[in-house]
Amino acid sequence: MSDETCPGVAPEEPAAFRRERSFRLASVSWAMPALIFLLIFLVLPLLANIARSLPLEDPFQHYARLLGDAYYLGIVRQTIKVPALTAVACLIIGYPVAYFMVRHAGRWNALIVFLLIAPLLTSTIMRTFGWTVLLGRRGLVNAWMSDFGMIDKAVNMVNTEWAVYLGLVHVLSPFMVLSVSSVLQGIDRRLEESAQILGAGRLRVFLTITLPLSLDGIATGCILVFVLASGSFLSMLLLGGGKVTTLSLLIYQQFTLTQDIGFAAAMGNVLLLLSLICMAIQLRFLRRRGV
Amino acid sequence: MMESVPLTLRGIAKRYGTAHALKPTSLDIEAGEMLALLGPSGCGKTTMLRIIAGFTAPDTGQVLIGNIDVTDLAPNRRGLGMVFQSYSLFPHMTVGENIAYGLKMRGINAAERAHKVRDMLDLVRLPGFEDRQVNHLSGGQQQRVALARSLVTDPKVLLLDEPLGALDRQLRENMQFELRAMQKRLGITTIIVTHDQEEALTVSDRIAVMQNGEIVQTGAPTEIYERPRNRFVSEFLGTVNIFDGDLVASHPDDCWSVRLALPGAPVVKVAGSQGLSVSKSVRVAVRPERLRLNGSNETFRACIRSSVFRGSYHAYELDIAGIGGPVYVHSNEPVEVGDDGMVGVAWPQGHAVMFGRDDGR
Ligand SMILES: Nc1ncnc2c1ncn2[C@@H]1O[C@H](COP(=O)(O)OP(=O)(O)OP(=O)(O)O)[C@@H](O)[C@H]1O
Ligand SMILES: [Mg+2]
Numbered sequence: 001m002s003d004e005t006c007p008g009v010a011p012e013e014p015a016a017f018r019r020e021r022s023f024r025l026a027s028v029s030w031a032m033p034a035l036i037f038l039l040i041f042l043v044l045p046l047l048a049n050i051a052r053s054l055p056l057e058d059p060f061q062h063y064a065r066l067l068g069d070a071y072y073l074g075i076v077r078q079t080i081k082v083p084a085l086t087a088v089a090c091l092i093i094g095y096p097v098a099y100f101m102v103r104h105a106g107r108w109n110a111l112i113v114f115l116l117i118a119p120l121l122t123s124t125i126m127r128t129f130g131w132t133v134l135l136g137r138r139g140l141v142n143a144w145m146s147d148f149g150m151i152d153k154a155v156n157m158v159n160t161e162w163a164v165y166l167g168l169v170h171v172l173s174p175f176m177v178l179s180v181s182s183v184l185q186g187i188d189r190r191l192e193e194s195a196q197i198l199g200a201g202r203l204r205v206f207l208t209i210t211l212p213l214s215l216d217g218i219a220t221g222c223i224l225v226f227v228l229a230s231g232s233f234l235s236m237l238l239l240g241g242g243k244v245t246t247l248s249l250l251i252y253q254q255f256t257l258t259q260d261i262g263f264a265a266a267m268g269n270v271l272l273l274l275s276l277i278c279m280a281i282q283l284r285f286l287r288r289r290g291v
Numbered sequence: 292m293m294e295s296v297p298l299t300l301r302g303i304a305k306r307y308g309t310a311h312a313l314k315p316t317s318l319d320i321e322a323g324e325m326l327a328l329l330g331p332s333g334c335g336k337t338t339m340l341r342i343i344a345g346f347t348a349p350d351t352g353q354v355l356i357g358n359i360d361v362t363d364l365a366p367n368r369r370g371l372g373m374v375f376q377s378y379s380l381f382p383h384m385t386v387g388e389n390i391a392y393g394l395k396m397r398g399i400n401a402a403e404r405a406h407k408v409r410d411m412l413d414l415v416r417l418p419g420f421e422d423r424q425v426n427h428l429s430g431g432q433q434q435r436v437a438l439a440r441s442l443v444t445d446p447k448v449l450l451l452d453e454p455l456g457a458l459d460r461q462l463r464e465n466m467q468f469e470l471r472a473m474q475k476r477l478g479i480t481t482i483i484v485t486h487d488q489e490e491a492l493t494v495s496d497r498i499a500v501m502q503n504g505e506i507v508q509t510g511a512p513t514e515i516y517e518r519p520r521n522r523f524v525s526e527f528l529g530t531v532n533i534f535d536g537d538l539v540a541s542h543p544d545d546c547w548s549v550r551l552a553l554p555g556a557p558v559v560k561v562a563g564s565q566g567l568s569v570s571k572s573v574r575v576a577v578r579p580e581r582l583r584l585n586g587s588n589e590t591f592r593a594c595i596r597s598s599v600f601r602g603s604y605h606a607y608e609l610d611i612a613g614i615g616g617p618v619y620v621h622s623n624e625p626v627e628v629g630d631d632g633m634v635g636v637a638w639p640q641g642h643a644v645m646f647g648r649d650d651g652r
Contacts, residue, residue: 194381196365
């Protein structure tokens with residue numbers, strides 16, 4: 001991050017500097033293929049998308065509709081609310097797991113990391129679809145609950161808001177655990193021990209030392225989960241049954257059903273803006289810490 | 292200021308698996324005393340300190356602070372101060388907040404906290420540093436802040452785990468004297484862990500030398516240095532010359548005549564220890580600065596292999612026919628060497644010690 005070497009033109013640079021400079025030049029040219037790839041397949045399509053969202057006859061009609069119409073504004077609000085709540089839920093579930101992993105798991109740590117990552121190798125569709133099997137009217141959960149006499153009649157659990165959150169949290173909580181645990185790992189235990197010897201009990205140590213020092217991981221995890229949740233539509237599509245509509249789901253629908261490509265492009269750009277704001281927040285966070 | 296209290300360890304021991312990190316150890320530290328735990332890496336110094344602090348539970352034994360058994364007390368209830376080698380300052384707090392942390396945990400109000408922090412910063416000679424960021428401080432400054440943080444709560448006992456290890460030589464020597472002066476002024480019972488013998492000699496009232504998880508000798512710095520109990524202690528405290536010898540006669544003043552395994556088989560007088568008998572094989576240790584070159588009464592002759600000027604003294608490396616390693620002599624004056632490159636070496640009266648052949652190996 002911190003780039004101290006200035007591009008000054010001192011005539012007599014030390015040898016080490018010169019070597020570093022030429023190395024840098026080389027590294028920029030090595031990055032060219034990747035840059036060209038990104039230009040063609042990322043930057044140009046994004047620009048095209050912006051152009052598409054601004055039709056010549058009335059450039060801002062799509063944006064006006066999106067942000068003026070109460071229905072669409074509600075969806076934009078939903079697009080912030082659902083990922084935000086998902087991030088909070090992931091944090092509440094993921095932080096203790098990460099803490100346990102780093103502080104108490106010892107040699108089981110590697111196993112837990114494996115168990116966290118392994119599900120990421122199967123497709124999200126499969127994992128989300130699994131919930132419809134479990135939660136369905138004739139699914140495992142209903143069967144158990146009626147076996148134990150907790151319910152008389154099968155309860156509908158799919159196609160509810162709850163199911164959407166369940167699906168999102170399930171898919172995204174590993175990201176939270178991994179980002180929090182990587183930061184927890186880096187906290188020197190002796191800081192906690194110093195606090196303890198200065199008179200702090202376990203809870204005070206956690207609240208005054210461990211938690212503040214892991215804020216970076218919390219922020220990273222929350223932003224990651226937020227961005228991924230706001231971009232995903234599978235949980236809403238498969239588990240929400242129309243009860244939860246966010247921009248990404250709407251884009252999917254606009255594209256496949258209505259074929260209103262200009263409007264879909266405008267929504268895509270709003271979504272992109274949302275993600276960029278998140279990234280900017282995270283960058284600020286990192287910069288403040290001087291990482 | 293708080294009354295000084297003694298610290299007592301009664302048979303504390305700790306094992307990790309089958310390895311003894313600390314063999315059953317007892318130690319009495321007087322109120323207001325500064326004790327240095329000295330030993331090579333891995334000998335159990337940190338383990339002992341962590342048991343006193345309460346981070347590690349001993350397998351057996353008790354820790355008594357001021358005659359109160361604290362063995363089962365949590366670290367935050369023991370009323371100790373501790374400085375780690377890495378200082379462990381809280382990176383998300385300013386210097387002032389770091390020092391005030393312990394006061395805050397004791398529920399002391401903000402005005403009094405600010406007052407005490409200011410006093411502490413004066414004590415460690417960093418006045419006005421309250422609002423500095425800790426990671427912008429130099430190593431020496433961080434060290435002082437860590438010390439201030441551990442002292443501000445008036446701890447009963449201060450534990451220092453290699454507190455000066457990360458400082459450069461010059462700063463370390465200054466800090467040693469400062470630490471010593473501060474400890475004496477506050478009269479706080481202190482244990483300092485170090486593997487640097489000079490540091491131990493400089494700062495402490497008493498040294499406990501550790502080896503393989505046990506204390507092999509405790510005593511005042513001069514005693515440890517001049518009267519090491521075995522070969523390990525003598526070698527750990529600095530350069531030493533070790534000669535083989537045999538006891539030939541005892542004297543009424545508790546000294547022995549020892550015939551050294553050197554050319555000419557010189558017989559010298561060495562203060563004795565327990566359990567010796569005539570014709571027993573012993574080792575005799577003598578410090579390089581105690582041997583004299585080219586004086587009267589030369590005991591044996593040696594050939595100078597090399598000489599180095601070390602600022603405050605000249606260091607000579609001597610070869611003696613018939614013994615394995617070189618003999619070291621430190622002399623304040625440069626020595627005149629004859630054409631044959633030989634010098635005479637005089638044995639010092641009363642400055643050699645001896646121990647059995649296999650002690651401390
Ligand atoms: N948590 C632990 N688990 C297993 N072995 C340990 C543990 N802590 C210490 N040991 C072992 O106990 C022995 C003593 O360790 P200790 O840290 O007390 O040494 P030390 O004297 O402080 O050394 P150094 O000067 O290197 O700090 C070492 O052999 C070490 O490997
Ligand atoms: Mg240690």
